[in-house]
Amino acid sequence: MTANWKDINKPSSPATAVTAAQVANGPVIPPQQRLLTYSADEWEGFVEEWAYYCLTANYKHVQRFSGAGDMGIDVAGFVDDKRLQGVWDNYQCKHYDHAIRPSDVWAEFGKVIWHSYSGEYTIPRHYYFVSPRGSGTSLSRLFSNAEKLRDELIANWDKHVKVAITSKQEVLLDAKLRAYVDAFDFSIFDAKTALQLVGDHRTTPVHVARFGGGLPTRPSSEKPPQVVAVAESRYVTQLLGAYGEHTGTTLTDPSALSVPKLKDHFRRQREAFYEAESLRVFARDSVPPGTFESLLDDIHDGVIDTHDATHADGYEKVCAVTKAARDMQITANALITCTKPKDRDGICHQLVNEERIRWTRP
Known part of the structure; x- marks a missing residue:
């Protein structure tokens, strides 16, 4: 059998000369792409950093919860000193190789319902799922229809929720808890995308340290006033x-x-x-x-x-x-x-x- 040989053409030259920064660091990776490489713990750290620098005008305290017993809270923003017993928002961090699906988070809905029902904390004002790939189509549709979200959660309770809320017990959807679920405001649930977080984060003093890409243009300085200040x-x-x-x-x-x-x-x-x-x-x-x-x-x-x-x-x-x-x-x-x-x-x-x-x- 005769082998077929083909000449390799010389690759086209770059449009511009290579800079020293490119040689030292390689091509710039967009922040959204870099976030996909994070571990789950690194992702939580980024969300905490984003909340601290970007949401301080909205909250008196920002706190990250980690480890066993976090009661379904990853990063919380507290409006007042009452913290979990006051007005607060939850940012639930998820880092998957796909957009969030309902099956990924049924247990998270169950946790906030169970722990608020049990008096561990008040119902959060807002509950955001935060993922670098965002929420998928199915979950996004449920966020836009609170009644359907409630119905779907109830339908999936026995299969996905009751054994996943706590390791101490199965949480059965008895008549009393079912009444609590029926009255629960499911419109608090929504999602934030990496694009939203990066857009906010870009205005912070820690953005270039995390993502690189160079400093923004420095504005012109003021001229000295006539009178010495x-x-x-x-x-x-x-x-x-x-x-x-x-x-x-x-x-x-x-x-x-x-x-x-x-x-x-x-x-x-x-x-x-x-x-x-x-x-x-x-x-x-x-x-x-x-x-x-x-x-x-x-x-x-x-x-x-x-x-x-x-x-x-x-x-x-x-x-x-x-x-x-x-x-x-x-x-x-x-x-x-x-x-x-x-x-x-x-x-x-x-x-x-x-x-x-x-x-x-x-």
Whole structure:
């Protein structure tokens, strides 16, 4: 038998040059796709994180329940201090290789009915099934028809529910419990999709840490007001003292600056401070807590030897320290991709405000 040979064609080249980030990390995986790779425990952790950062305006407390005896509660949002005895919502986490089917969750309906019937907690205001693949067609139809959902649950009670609520006993649908089920408001049940959660999560400071994809565009900073603000008072006082050392005069007010070089330097330093303050706000909204503070520490560690060296006067010290900050090689901090040279000057003044460095002699 004669073998058939076929030449392998050269693959087409990528449309654009490969970036360093692509070489280091590979292609970006969309968040919804990444969530499919999570374990059930990782999925619960993500839902807890989403609830904490995205729902705090709705709740006084957010709590994750785990392990045996969770009574069918995964992540709960509490409106008041009464918690399970007050107004609350339940987020029931499910992570399957398919969209949620009614057969996957009959027991979950039974749990909330049984434990609220038994007085373990009040009936939740809302009960959401949260799954990366969402709810399937059959379950979605039941969510839109509370009466049919009740009927289907009753029909499946003996087969799927009575032995699955608790390991301590079978929960029989006797006349008293059946009356409770008949009066139960099944409209509290619904589902949330991964798309909804990711859309909310995208606005949080922990989104890029979990999913990558780069930081959002940093907005422009405010321009310094004409009058020095209270938040500037310490570093401005130190700057004026540094200028006074340089000129051999006493300066207590910016309006007294008469040397053009110093007036221009003062203007630039105030602009730098406001740039750094805008970076602080951007960091608060875009990266995990502590990221900006870590950048401050990096700058401090990089300039402290220059700061402690001997300088002719305070002005020369300011120039030397801010130059050292601009010349630093910082690669690890997440904010470094969106920082500007002025930010580093401004961070030095923030360090003065925090009394970690100073521009004048003690």
